[in-house]
Amino acid sequence: MADPRGRSDAYAGVDDAGYGSGYDETDDAFGLEIAPAQVTGSGADELERAAEAALRPRRLEEFVGQRVVRDQLSLVLQAALGRGTAPDHVLLSGPPGLGKTTLAMIIAAELGASLRVTSGPAIQHAGDLAAVLSSLEEGEVLFIDEIHRLARPAQELLYVAMEDFRVDVVVGKGAGASAIPLSLPRFTVVGATTRAGLLPAPLRDRFGFTGHLDFYSADELERVLTRSAGLLGAELAGEAAAELASRSRGTPRIANRLLRRVRDWAQVRGDGSLDLRAARAALDVYEVDILGLDRLDRAVLTALCVRFAGGPVGLTTLAVTVGEEPETVETVAEPFLVREGLVGRTPRGRVATPAAWRHLGLTPPADSATLFS
Numbered sequence: 427m428a429d430p431r432g433r434s435d436a437y438a439g440v441d442d443a444g445y446g447s448g449y450d451e452t453d454d455a456f457g458l459e460i461a462p463a464q465v466t467g468s469g470a471d472e473l474e475r476a477a478e479a480a481l482r483p484r485r486l487e488e489f490v491g492q493r494v495v496r497d498q499l500s501l502v503l504q505a506a507l508g509r510g511t512a513p514d515h516v517l518l519s520g521p522p523g524l525g526k527t528t529l530a531m532i533i534a535a536e537l538g539a540s541l542r543v544t545s546g547p548a549i550q551h552a553g554d555l556a557a558v559l560s561s562l563e564e565g566e567v568l569f570i571d572e573i574h575r576l577a578r579p580a581q582e583l584l585y586v587a588m589e590d591f592r593v594d595v596v597v598g599k600g601a602g603a604s605a606i607p608l609s610l611p612r613f614t615v616v617g618a619t620t621r622a623g624l625l626p627a628p629l630r631d632r633f634g635f636t637g638h639l640d641f642y643s644a645d646e647l648e649r650v651l652t653r654s655a656g657l658l659g660a661e662l663a664g665e666a667a668a669e670l671a672s673r674s675r676g677t678p679r680i681a682n683r684l685l686r687r688v689r690d691w692a693q694v695r696g697d698g699s700l701d702l703r704a705a706r707a708a709l710d711v712y713e714v715d716i717l718g719l720d721r722l723d724r725a726v727l728t729a730l731c732v733r734f735a736g737g738p739v740g741l742t743t744l745a746v747t748v749g750e751e752p753e754t755v756e757t758v759a760e761p762f763l764v765r766e767g768l769v770g771r772t773p774r775g776r777v778a779t780p781a782a783w784r785h786l787g788l789t790p791p792a793d794s795a796t797l798f799s
């Protein structure tokens with residue numbers, strides 16, 4: 427399956443130590459240029475991950491927004507620390523760029539535990555997972571990104587490991603094969619997924635705590651931006667922060683990326699200050715529209731309104747029309763469009779709301795309101 431966020435080799439293998447190669451915490455790659463079409467996409471490529479690492483909050487108290495998840499998680503962690511045991515397994519779900527990986531790292535930091543990083547697609551065979559599990563030490567945190575993409579046999583191995591702290595190591599082949607149970611120390615799995623719905627119920631049930639991350643409010647994004655600007659050694663004017671926040675699709679990753687583009691503009695074409703003028707000019711250069719919609723979002727809206735007269739249209743047809751994988755349309759573009767009230771999901775397919783027509787500068791047809799209801 428094509429990876430909607432083009433990150434396949436950021437997790438080429440299982441990392442043995444600490445944060446591992448996917449997360450280089452020291453590189454400063456802020457000067458990197460990103461093609462306009464990618465400026466507002468919520469995914470991140472490998473180069474961008476390096477730029478992001480420096481902006482990642484390290485502790486729970488630095489983590490902006492997501493108050494409910496933060497409170498709940500803080501309780502889970504404090505209780506575990508108080509008891510001196512590893513906490514329950516934690517599942518983090520939500521659209522790309524909202525802070526799942528960041529939270530996984532924070533969990534390990536708060537527990538004072540080391541973090542092992544792997545991902546669903548990196549684990550090809552159940553044996554790969556067995557190898558990781560059997561090398562875990564007491565109290566370690568195992569982060570499994572894109573956990574919904576773990577192969578079935580690996581999932582089954584994981585159920586047992588999460589519940590009974592045991593793996594069955596299979597020795598031999600065919601009729602002579604036997605399973606030798608190996609007991610594991612207590613550890614904590616932190617799973618991240620953009621598609622919680624794809625996790626089989628038995629796996630979902632093994633997580634004692636599930637945190638669902640939601641899009642950030644403009645206020646919260648302003649705080650993210652001000653904090654990031656500080657870390658970059660720049661001063662971001664209040665009005666500029668507000669402008670960027672309102673065009674970041676509720677996503678800290680996009681907010682930070684726009685901030686870097688504004689910094690570029692200010693450096694190359696402005697006088698170096700990150701003010702409203704620089705913010706607006708940079709947003710224009712990168713064709714970020716008033717709602718922060720990107721090329722894919724606008725393609726989806728245009729296809730819905732113009733090509734399919736407002737819908738309803740099935741996800742697969744819509745994806746083919748915009749030249750993307752259904753998974754990309756569903757996980758990357760759709761959640762924000764639905765949240766902004768531009769697209770509705772009905773049993774018969776996706777529909778454009780009157781707001782979608784207006785956003786494209788078109789007049790909604792008289793029956794579009796009834797179509798949506």
Ligand SMILES: Nc1ncnc2c1ncn2[C@@H]1O[C@H](COP(=O)(O)OP(=O)(O)OP(=O)(O)O)[C@@H](O)[C@H]1O
Binds near residue numbers: 431488528
């Ligand atoms: N609550 C927050 N406060 C401040 N910065 C944040 C917050 N959440 C995320 N960020 C910033 O956004 C960037 C992206 O976050 P992160 O990598 O954790 O997203 P993710 O949910 O794991 O995305 P993906 O699904 O693509 O893996 C991070 O570099 C971090 O700097």
Ligand SMILES: [Mg+2]
Binds near residue numbers: 571
């Ligand atoms: Mg992540």
